[in-house]
Amino acid sequence: MKQVRRPRISGSGMHRIRKNIGDVVKQVGAPTHKKEPVIYIPDIKGKLEKLGKRVIKEDKEFKSLGWVNINYCYRRPARFDKDGFLVAGQARRMPVQARDLFKVDFVIEMARDVWKHLSKEARHRLMWHELRHCQVVLDEASQPERDRHGRVKIKLDSHDLVVKTFREEVRKFGTAGHEKAIAKFLRKQAKAKADELNDA
């Protein structure tokens, strides 16, 4: 098995949970065959769905997801994005045909080989992350907007905290532009969370 170039995780439309997944990366390794066919494994026991529903219920921000149907599944093998990050989870917006015929609006897929190694907390966070991508377009009265066929309008939200650079670049030049704001935000949040845990 080939080793991953660096223990990095994440990518576009996916989770970013280094702390708990760092060790998993080594176990999953890089794909042995780039063209290895993918298989999607249904959530037969309903474990993903159960967690997804709990996460939705617990978070007011997810209330609008009550308007859509979400399907959950596992995928094998795990995928690496173009930047070489391991993709642990992914949210997909279903095309109109699948929405109409199968009544599925979003699919959340988890990399099976990653998922099975994750702690309860890491699974919860990853599920939250993928659900956060799934959005219902709401009007001013917080009701879903609909298209001319009555379908609820949906979209996939992009990450709002993105840094695309090189370690060496930051070492050499420091943070630039929006990276400064991100660094400040991360420092503040990390400290707040650490204080919160110390107080607990």
Ligand SMILES: [Zn+2]
């Ligand atoms: Zn994501």
